[in-house]
Amino acid sequence: MIDKRFKIANKIFKSRLIVGTGKYKSFSECAKAIKTSGADIVTVAVRRVNISNKNKARLMDYIDPNKITYLPNTAGCFTAEDAIRTLRLAREIGGWKLVKLEVLGDKKNLFPEMIETLRSTELLTKEGFKVMVYCNDDPLMAKRLENAGAVAIMPLAAPIGSGLGIQNKVNIKIIRKQTKLPLIIDAGIGQASDASIAMELGCDGVLINTAIAKAKNPSQMAEAMKLAVISGRKSYLSGRINPNLFGSASTTNKGII
Amino acid sequence: MNIKNKIKITVNGKQMQIIPKFTLKSLITKLKMPLNKIAIELNKKIIDKNRISKIRLKKGDKIEIVHFIGGG
Numbered sequence: 307m308i309d310k311r312f313k314i315a316n317k318i319f320k321s322r323l324i325v326g327t328g329k330y331k332s333f334s335e336c337a338k339a340i341k342t343s344g345a346d347i348v349t350v351a352v353r354r355v356n357i358s359n360k361n362k363a364r365l366m367d368y369i370d371p372n373k374i375t376y377l378p379n380t381a382g383c384f385t386a387e388d389a390i391r392t393l394r395l396a397r398e399i400g401g402w403k404l405v406k407l408e409v410l411g412d413k414k415n416l417f418p419e420m421i422e423t424l425r426s427t428e429l430l431t432k433e434g435f436k437v438m439v440y441c442n443d444d445p446l447m448a449k450r451l452e453n454a455g456a457v458a459i460m461p462l463a464a465p466i467g468s469g470l471g472i473q474n475k476v477n478i479k480i481i482r483k484q485t486k487l488p489l490i491i492d493a494g495i496g497q498a499s500d501a502s503i504a505m506e507l508g509c510d511g512v513l514i515n516t517a518i519a520k521a522k523n524p525s526q527m528a529e530a531m532k533l534a535v536i537s538g539r540k541s542y543l544s545g546r547i548n549p550n551l552f553g554s555a556s557t558t559n560k561g562i563i
Numbered sequence: 564m565n566i567k568n569k570i571k572i573t574v575n576g577k578q579m580q581i582i583p584k585f586t587l588k589s590l591i592t593k594l595k596m597p598l599n600k601i602a603i604e605l606n607k608k609i610i611d612k613n614r615i616s617k618i619r620l621k622k623g624d625k626i627e628i629v630h631f632i633g634g635g
Contacts, residue, residue, distance in 0.1 A: 326635030336633060351634025352602075354575040354627065360595045365631050381634045391607075395629050398602035398609050466635065493635075515635030 315436035326515025343528035386426040431455030464494025471500035498534035505538025
């Protein structure tokens with residue numbers, strides 16, 4: 307079965323794996339992991355420049371925004387106003403319109419604040435941004451985000467950075483059934499099998515940061531995630547067998563001695 | 564220039580002293596910031612980077628200079 311292209315806001319991307327650039331030991335380790343991951347989109351954050359250390363290395367010196375799509379996020383934002391301010395600044399740095407909206411509601415569990423997230427989606431869409439939205443795994447809220455103009459629905463698998471894997475497969479499947487928008491699992495992936503499961507549920511992509519950045523060998527884990535996403539996607543497209551409570555012999559009894 | 568004539572501004576949360584009529588462009592040059600990798604806010608308004616040589620800084624101005632860092 308030939309796969310359809312992975313398209314977000316009318317732009318085609320080669321890889322269904324999106325990689326975060328936070329939490330790495332160094333920029334060079336981050337750049338190496340991104341290379342082995344095969345990702346062509348990376349998430350980035352907007353923060354103050356360190357004015358007292360002018361020679362400090364910059365992310366853009368290691369990861370070329372002309373070769374890889376920077377997806378600016380709104381990490382650390384707790385209101386729609388914060389998120390909009392951050393993304394306007396991101397747009398000013400490089401003219402990016404494709405953005406990842408992430409409005410959090412609680413510093414401990416890092417769950418998305420969905421009322422503010424919905425409001426931000428509406429406002430940013432009106433401003434011409436193409437908004438990929440980090441959200442909870444609630445199908446009703448996913449629908450509202452879609453109606454508000456989101457270009458991708460990105461439900462969490464589990465809390466950000468938790469590595470717990472997909473906690474509510476049923477909701478992810480329901481969201482898959484109801485939306486034609488790109489559905490991308492964002493947050494909570496712990497290991498390669500989690501990424502495969504996400505793809506087997508019918509997701510269009512997976513966004514991973516901590517599971518790669520904090521692995522003992524980030525570059526190798528990045529490759530594992532790449533293969534897991536490809537594998538899970540192929541498995542999904544191939545049409546799995548129906549699960550059966552009882553056994554079914556692989557060898558015929560015909561000709562048995 | 565006498566130090567008494569200097570005016571105070573805030574850049575990324577830190578106080579700085581500059582001479583009057585110092586432009587935003589002079590500030591960016593002084594801080595050695597690569598213009599194509601940053602965005603600038605002056606008193607919470609985003610500044611068009613093509614216009615920074617025309618903007619003269621005033622006492623109490625709050626400037627934010629941001630760039631991209633690693634994030635998820």
